[in-house]
Amino acid sequence: MDRESIQERFGIVGRSMALRNVIDRVRQVAGTDITVLIQGESGTGKELIAEAIHGLSARRHQSFTIVNCGAIPEGLIESELFGAEKGAYTGAVERRTGYFEQSDRGTIFLDEIGEMPPAAQIRLLRVLETGQFTRVGASQVRKVDVRIVAATNKDLAHEVRAGRFREDLYYRLSTVLVEIPPLRQRSEDILPLLKTFLHRFAQKYDSPVKHLSDDARELLLRYRWPGNVRELRNVAEQIEVLIRDKEVTARDIRPYLRGVRTEQDRSELLPVVRKTSEDSADARERELIYRALFELRSQVRRMWEEMKKRGPVPGDGPDEYPPLIEDVAYEIEGDEDIGLRSSENVGNGRQKVQEPEKAHDEPEEEVAEEKETFPTLEDAERELITRALKTFNGNRRQTARTLGISERTLYRKLKEFEEDL
DSSP, X not given: OOHHHHHHHHTOOOOOHHHHHHHHHHHHHHTSOOOEEEEOOTTSOHHHHHHHHXXXXXXXXXXXXXXXXXXXXXXXXXHHHXXXXXXXXXXXXXXXXXXXXXXXXXXXXXXXXXXXXXXXHHHHHHHHHHSEEEOBTOOOEEEOOOEEEEEESSOHHHHHHTTSSOHHHHHHHTTEEEEOOOGGGOGGGHHHHHHHHHHHHHHHXXXXXXXXXXXXXXXXXXXXXXXXXXXXXXXXXXXXXHOOSSEEOXXXXXXXXXXXXXXXXXXXXXXXXXXXXXXXXXXXHHHHHHHHHHHHHHHXXXXXXXXXXXXXXXXXXXXXXXOOTTTEEEEEXXXXXXXXXXXXXXXXXXXXXXXXXXXXXXXXXXXXXXXXXXXXXXXXXXXXXXXXXXXXXXXXXXXXXXXXXXXXXXXXXXXXXXXXX
């Protein structure tokens, strides 16, 4: 089957050279039983590529089992994967068949394999090497014929060096490595993907297909898409549902793009925490702080709009937005006086808001210098998780997905918070 036919069959949209290379690699490995490791940022479409590998293989008429290793609690992952005998652990009231037995002669897709705990990694290595395993609480050895396709948004080579992932398992999983580049590295795919999503949602919601203006297309091409194809899909759905005009402009789209502020700052984007040699846990915590800061910036912008409704604001112009949040302190007292204090910013290109002049007969008061205080990393993380849980009425899965962390990481954080009380 040629590349175009594969893309049409599995709904893989794009024409970039990077995506073509991925499809070519899928064509090479699909007909074999070789183990494949798919790496790529969250939202790049790893599951879609895994489905294509299974759908083009000789196992395509058998089961394709998807297992999210990051969503299963550490104490249950072995019984979920390999099954358990009745009474093997508290709550095991009946014999349980694991995912590997259910996938016999088919394909099992282990998503977020980097979140798998060490004990389960050892047992998975044995299955890869011999095809054999035992249920939890049993002694009988069972054998299965399963093809394994794994995926991760982590750099597993770095995880191996950090001692968080077994080296021997990494080499067995990465017999063939398929790297899916982020959307910002294949900008040729952005507009075709958006067009596909717009048509899909127009049919779903029985609405006319929206068309993009030139400035809207330019904005979408300049945006970095930290959420990749998943974020693009969400933006397309919002465009179809929330925008009434048939032609969509950059002004219409801008509120749905994280971190984009004004027409003058069209290229300002949400910082993306990239996978580097730094500790992954630190990177995740830093991402939480970034999200909190940008949420705060959105609140400041809304305050600025409210201030403009009440009357002229110093330094106000027809298209001007407030300076960055670290430059200006907003003090709103009742519905009357609104004051702004601006710090000096020399040579950074930021607009300085002048203080209102004092009357000559008012005595000059000495104002004690106040030091800016910041919450600790732990407090900021706790506050962000608590607010997200309240927003989603305690739904931990939705909370974890919104914060960009696994459910297992969320459970661990909540347990740490309970221990601190």
